[in-house]
Amino acid sequence: MVDRLTSERRSWLMSRVKGKNTSPELKVRRTLHALGFRFRLHRKDLPGNPDIVLPKLMRAVFVHGCFWHRHPGCKKASVPKTRPEFWHQKFANNVERDTRTTVALGAIGWTVVVIWECETKDPDELRRRLVELVGVTKEAAQ
Template structure:
C-alpha cells in the first residue's frame, strides 16, 4: 500500500511525535510526585537520558511507548505497511540502544525501572505498586 501523504507531509507528521513530556510520562510523573518522591528530569549526562532520575538513590525510570520501543504487546508488534524494511531496522536499533543504555547505567551502579505505556493504561495501581517497590 502506497503512502497517501507526500514525503514532506509525512516528515511533518512524524516530527510531531514527542520524545519527552508525553502523556504516559506525565501520568507517571504526577503519580511519583503524589507518592512523595522528588526527582530530576531527563539527565542528558546519563546513558539514554532517563525520564525520571532519583540521584540520591541512584535509580532511574524510563517511561517507554510500546510502539516506538517495541514492547511485547499488541501495539508494540505493529509495523507500518510502507517501507517495512526501513521501519524494522529503525525499531530494531531503538530496542538495541535501549538495552545498551540500561547495561551502561547498571554498570555505573544505577538501578533501572522501565514502565510501558500499556501498563499505565491497563492498571495504574499495579504501576504504583511497582514504583513504590522500586523506590523503597
C-alpha cells in the first residue's frame, strides 16, 4: 500500500507522537488515583524513567504503546509496509531497551508493571488489572 502522505507531512506527523502524558498514561494515572494510590511521575533517578512510580510499594509502572513496544498478539503491533528493515530494527531496539530497563529496576529491588495501551480502553478492566498488577489494595498500601 502506498503512503498517502508526503514524506515531509509524515515526518511532521511522527514528530507529534508524545512520549509523556499520553492519553493511555493519563487514564492509568486517573485510575490509580481513584483507587487511592499516590505516585510520582517520570523519575529520572530510576532506570528507564518510569511513567508512574509508587515509591512506598517499590513499583515502577510503564504505560507502553502497543505499536512502539510490540505488544505480543495485539493487532496494533503491525509493521509498516514501507522500509520494513528500518522498522524491524527500531522495534527490536525498543524491546531490548525495555528488557534492560526491567532487569536494571529489578536489580535495585523495584517491581516493574507494564500496562499496554489496548488495556486502557475499558475502565473496569483497567481498574481490575491495576489492582492485580500493583498487587495490593489501597487499604493495604496505607
